[in-house]
Amino acid sequence: MDGVDGSAAVLRFESDVIPGDHMLTLRRAADRGHFDHGWLDTFHTFAFAGYQDPAHMGFRSLRVINEDRVAPGEGFGTHPHRDMEIITWVLEGTLAHRDSTGAGGVLRHGDVQWMSAGTGVTHSEMNGSTREPVHLLQIWILPDRAGHRPAYGQSAIPLAELRGTLRPIATPDGAGGSLVIQQDARVYATILGQGGAARHPLAPGRHGWVQVARGAATVNGLVVQAGDGVALSSEAAIELAAPSGEAELLVFDLA
DSSP: OOOSOTTOOOOOOOSSEEOSSSOEEEEOGGGSEEEEOSSEEEEESSOBTTBOOTTOSOBTTEEEEEEEEEOTTOEEEEEEEOSOEEEEEEEESOEEEEETTSOEEEEOTTEEEEEEOTTOEEEEEEESOSSSOEEEEEEEEOOSSSOOOOEEEEEEOOGGGTBTSOEEEEESSOGGGOEEOSSSEEEEEEEEOTTEEEEEEOOTTOEEEEEEEESOEEETTEEEOTTOEEEEESOSEEEEEESSSOEEEEEEEEO
16 A cells, blocks of 8 residues: 655644643544545545645654555555555455565454565555455554565464453564564554453653544543544553443554
8 A cells, every 4th residue: 555655754743632631632533534436445544645734744653544445356456665564454354465575365353464665565455355345454654774674474363362451463572472563663452342441551751642443432531433543642551441332442652
């Protein structure tokens, strides 16, 4: 999924700052960039391709969060990337991946995919079904340096391991069976049932981002809905709860 230069500078955005003692910045789902191409219905949390917004260029090393719905039998044909850590999380349906490293696979809900574009890679991402759409989040994280060797990884996580806890899916050290990425960033996934809660401490100087994939939740007391994102700075912890029903969230711990 192309359209952004991997060398783009990291900027913080200034809008929707929640007043009070907490340093929370809400990125509302409805305010994201949106394009409906027929075969692809896509929302961009940060500037991407035809959505150019200098106020929303990323958060810390987090550069792209795209929420995509791809029609049956359609997808992104072979295209190039370089110097970007690309993580894909499927919410519904199946996604078929092929790339120039020789890697390939099919992803379903609970499967996580990582591709380090490094010095250059080409890949395709296609809906693996001719009958059902696929719904996914694609995430780009800037690497710790340019010029890594291209690499690919894929892991199937039982959904039971996501329920009621923050399960690491991508980290710099492979903690908890996560995929290893080339950046000081940790990505977690969780599914909280109604009344469920989870907490992630943030070390001094660290920053957090929470992306709501499904359902409704609270982030440090702030009510959020599917598609919303929340940036956290100068917070001791990320506090998640799902008071009204099941919610699925991705949590980023960023330098």
